Amino acid sequence: MSDIRHALLRRDPLSAAKEVLYHLDISLGSALQSSAGPPAGLEKSTVELVEEFIFHVSKDRNIQSKRMSCVQELQLLEIICSYFQEQSKDAIRQVIFSALFSLQGNKADESRMAMLGKLVSMSIAVCRVPILECAAIWLQRTHSAWCVRLAQVLMEDYCTLVPCAISTLQNICSASPRFCCQLITAVTALYDFSTDELTPPPALLEMLVGWITEDPRLLLLTFINSPLNSSLPLGCLEITPLLGLLRWCVKAPLAYHRGRKSAMTNGHGDGEKGTAYEELYSKLHLSVLQVFLMLQVHLTEKNMFCRLTVLPVESVAALIEEVGRLCEKLAPLLDASHIQLALDRLAQALQVAMATGALLCAREDLRALCSRLPHNNLLQLVMSGPVVQPPPHSSPFQPNMYPHIHPGRPSPLSPHSPHQSTLSSPHSPHTVLTAHPTHPALAPHRPLTAHATHPALSPHAFHPASIAFPYRPIR
């Protein structure tokens, strides 16, 4: 190995970097082919070669590695780009990408991140799908702090520096949806509304809403493509952008005061623009709820319903706590309607997430979590759960384990008896879905029919069923 190093030292930085890439390809490629699986870890020497000749950080303090000029750096990026473009084997591409950009916890990481930011940014600009796909996986495996940094670089490049560049990013969605899915997760982690700078730029928001309304499945892409039982590396981004987006939707109304203030100071962005963002958040929130419904279909199909948590309870708890703090803090500043809107959205998301199996949480626990929040009617309703007589004996967060209530109810006037057969049994909740595969998004409420209404509570439903059907075509 040191032979290689000596040989490389004599070369100019660009050709040395090229040589390292070539060396990686040969050694990792052959290793991949010979052994049963990919090599567990890189040899230390290889890592050192990469760090020294690509990122120019040598462990040897005595040797001041030769820095590349900007032009050389650009050339190197081009070389890397075309390497990934030309390498046809997916597995090798991934191994090489991780050899280059997996963070090692050393001083080379900064260079790595800088290079990665430039590479991904460039790949977006020239649409290099293989690199974006590798970046998507990198975003899955890397600690969220680094992911946020990458997102930050990309946002600076595409949102802040050149405002109209966002359309380039916009078009990437069809080329590499996986990357976009991860990017959404990363940007939701980046923008947390804590400051003006960390409020999602309107252009970004608009782009995301556009992506999601075009195809809401985008949000579930990473989740669906990951092995179901695999546990994520510690500190990684969430498996879906759902919680992040939810956080945005809930916190956005609480940040209105700031938006208005900044709009006034900046002079641009009048009330109309404000309502446009409000509408975007409303649309986004609806999309999130709809994706929860889609998620339920997916979970049920994979027989993972209520066995797999999609929204970690801790993260949800953190959000609730944060909302509680914000409400407390902003109560004097904000219009009550904004707080109520935030709470409405929170309540809706909690309810739908619980009902669709995205959030595994008992209502009692929820009550405890939400105890500090200001009063909100819907939240109250969600915390107490639907009124059921007799009260359900099973835990309410396992909707498909609910027993059917109708048969046990001694009510001859039950308006629902005629269509009881249409209620699917808890064990085969997908009859509807197979009948109508084009609408998976809206089907998932079916398995939840266990939440039955009660004859005493819906008297209007009595008459049509018990009396002869009075319907006549309208003239």
Next chain:
Amino acid sequence: MSAQGDCEFLVKRARELVPQDPYAAKAWLITARTLYPTDFNIQYEMYSIERNAERTSSAGRLLYDIFVNFPDQPVVWREISAITAALRNDSQDKHAQFLKGVFETLPGQVQCKMLLKATEQCFNTLEKAEMLLLLLKRFPESVVQHGVSLGESLLEAESVEDLETPVNCFRKLFVCDVLPLILNNPEMCLPVSLLYKYLHKAAEFYICYVTREPSADGQMQGSQEVGGLNSPGRGRGQRSVIDGLSDKASVVTEPWDRLLEMVGVVGSLCDWQGEKGSRSYAELLQRVSDLCRFLSAADADGFSRCCSQIVSCCTLVLFHCAFHYVSAVQPSLFQGHSSLSSGPWVLLEDLSSVYADVEVERKHTHKKRKLADGREKTMSSDDEDVLAKGRGRHIVVSKSEMLNWAETLDHFRTARESWDLLHSHPSLEAEFAKICSAWKTEMWLWFRIFLTDMIIYQGQYRKALSSLALMSSLQLQQNQNQNQNSLQTGSSSSLENHRAVIQQASCHYALGEYRLACEKLLEAVGGLLPQNQEFVKSSDEQRKPRSKTRRGNDLRLVPCTSKSILPFCLQLMLACFKLRAFTDNRDDLALGHVIVLLQFDWPQGESLFLKAVDKICQQGSFQYENFFNYVTNIDMLEEFAYLRTTEGGRVQLELLPNQGMLIKHHTVTRGITKGVKEDFRLAMERQVSRCGENLLMVLHRFCINEKIILIQSLP
């Protein structure tokens, strides 16, 4: 909080949000639905939002849910009935289109269920039928189960409603929509008798549809109210509308072609002999007449087997061809024929030989009269001799006036052949009679017109006269209906009345009943308006000498206009008086009438005129007081002036009114005869100055003023 209270709260919040933030409204409802999945109002509200925004696919998805989960909700039914109404309608209304789109997004089995359920809820036969039809059209497999029962229910509804015409909404649906589905479904296996029944029902509908009177819908309106289905365009002025159906649904395109197609299908289902799907009605007739020839009458078994086939085909050919003949002869009878294109035509005896030598004619007519008399006595309508005479008669048509004359005569011939075939065997005749009585063909004016012409063609004039009487009673009925609806102007109907009267005159003439012939004729002439002479010269064809074998046997198809009819009337009168005038007995009055009538179409009648002059010379005197009123022909005036001279034979002419009395009175004194001579000379001079008068006006006046004398001068 109660569950109902919860739901109401949730729906209320959503409803409030719809105008300002529809996304939020939907988010509320999604949440609400996860809380109360069995609450109808939540889901209905979701559907309403999508429907009001006309988002087809999401509305369809939600409708599917509420249809499956809440099949008994009246609101759902109202929605479904709105959708099925949109499906049945051909409305281009945007919302109707949207509702159709919603239906299309539903999975097939749900569509099927929805239509069936909607049908069950329907109490109106027509709506129910239309709903089932939607089902059958979409799901051919359901035809086996529901096809025949739907058809029968429509036929039953028709009889229960006691509709006066087969052109009604039930029959239309049955024939045009249900029947093709039944017949074209390979899974269906219907008994032959049912197939014939359906074919006859279809044929009756198509024939009555094609031949419906211009005011037919006026009669039907109000007879039955099937509300809600009609497009707003239905008004008083609208024609061709079948009550209960929209304008568009009332139109049946190419009825004859459709009927022929159906005959093909039924034929193949019934395993008809020799039937390979005929392409035309003539071919259809050809096939069955071949079949008839093939089956000897003795083969009773084979005959009874093919009887239905022969009668069905023949009947259709008969009505098809008869319709086409009548629509050429009397187009105003039918809807859709612009009465401007051509007026009625009338089948009459050909009188072009009237100017021919009287001797030949006389013998012939005598024979004819004898025949007619003989028939009268025996009262036999199927006189072999007459039938034999009827065969191969020639019909003269003005080719320039009737452009489709060849087809018209062809249809007339084919219709007669079908009729003959239907009456060639008692079992065929009985079967045909059954169809006729079921269809009430005796009430079809148009068919009566054909039958009359056919009987005339067959030379059965006595029978033709009774047929004409039937026809006028039918016509009277129709006119009454039309007057009630005040859709028809008087003028064309009076021409149609003349048509029958002139035909009656022609028949009476053919029977030798000259007095009756003239009576009818003069009745008609009263309503005619004489034209300018120039236009009324008889056509070349009329003048063309006919070959002797055909003489007196020919018929003529004449347009029923004053221009064409007045010449015929004059010729017919001439024919009536000609025989009387030239008998050995002296009859100056008849001879005078003949001379007046011979002026028309001069010099066609020149030889007859000379014959008349010869007769006057032989008699040595001639008395006809109307001479100076009606004779303006300069040749004739010259001839008569000459007759008085010595060279002319000094014929005693009493041509002035009351001249005879004057002469008798004044023979004693000499000067008075001189005065008479002077009168004659003056009258002649005055008459010469009248030469330029419109001859037709003169002759028309002659007919009207001398009507009584004319009739009385015939036996």
